[in-house]
Amino acid sequence: MCTVCGCGQGETKIEGQTHGHGFDHAHTHADGTTHSHSHDHEHHHDHPHHYGLGPAHAHAPGLSQARMVRIEQDILGQNNRHAAANRQRFHAHGQFAVNLVSSPGSGKTSLLVETIRRLADSTPLAVIEGDQQTQFDADRIRTTGAMALQINTGKGCHLDAHMVGHALDTLGLADDSLVLIENVGNLVCPAAFDLGEAHKVVILSVTEGEDKPLKYPDMFHAADLMLLNKIDLLPHLRFDVAQCMEYAHRVNPNLVVIQVSATSGEGLEAWIAWLRHGMEHAQALRLETVAALQQRVAELEAQLRPT
Template structure:
């Protein structure tokens, strides 16, 4: 029985990795693999740019939340929504391979959410996100949080049109993650070190972890938080408010420029 392989499938014979292509596909040359990879990324970037234009027009701040599975990303997200939903318009796109449990948890906060099931796909792409945004139709000046599929490899290569990638790393995961997955940490503007309430129980060297992150990305901002105890969450909310303010300022000047053009 024939297996249908989507170009993003990381299973069976076909392996279109992101990074140097490895020709595992029988009879397919290295250069052909790279060509396919560039075509996929090129197409994705067109959609990402279209998304970005839309987000700018509507003054929507979009965050692409990335992490390994088990980082506490969904708990962090639901607590954030709970705490900020009366202060600013929020919306969520939830990327999961299969179940809708996370999307259900998010909708329970009263914040509009839409789920994208990626099936075998290991990341969201800009085309899927564009569709989801059409359905969600978030209010102007919203903050749209995209919870990407849990892994620190595939989502790094795919721009969704977001303003910032926010990497969430739990201190249960080990301080070497930033140098093991440099592409992701290099692409992120903010690193949230989550579950710091567990520090007393773990051998986790926070300074070493931050040092690794800065080696990969000297400009990365790092905040220490606990979605469970609430510690440090106010710093994250402050970061969000500032990011949103600068988006709104940009939005207003964009509108002014466009009004002048059409006048």
């Protein structure tokens, strides 16, 4: 277990199923028979190879066998490869994915519920929920009628791209969907883990203190948008909005800030407009790709035609 934040490995669950890569599912055949089976695809995360014990005994006297091996690999390389695969998948399907990050209690889930209420009629969407334990958040999202999938990270303090890839397999989203990923409530660790999203969106509530962007700079640096939530409470608090935004822009000069209240609905229009803009962009990119492929197919067919 991590001595700093309590990260643990091997405890991830998707919808209560252990993350053993053996997803059971059922098929119905054309003749009506249904059967279920599992697709086990073993990953070798642990390289069960035998490296031998102790030094080899075949060295020449006076010569050390020690040698320098250049590696030059990013420690997060494997996560980044999974993230790139997720990003490619979002791109190919015109899906707009956002990774919502915040400390616990910032009002992420309430904000999501209100967001879904305003979008669900016009937009295909799904929510991937990350929490250490319980299905509570996915259950709350499902009351809106939206598709939601819960990932439990066990002792893990963040979602990673591998877990999200499996969640996407399970969800089977429609083209041009909005994918809302609610990360584990934690302002530290999720900053470093790319999930393949288009943007990280950091949510800060006015009950938390305006200096959080300076206390947890990595997250505010990694995000493209900050939602300043619970602004309906401002009259009751000593929270300096201008100071908070100044701190946030110190850490990230390009950070866009939208002030919202999930309770009163204030500012939600601007947030929804930001999401719609992203979705339109993702969809336009997909259509461009499709058009380019169609043109390529037409060119190849023209070459095949006898002249």
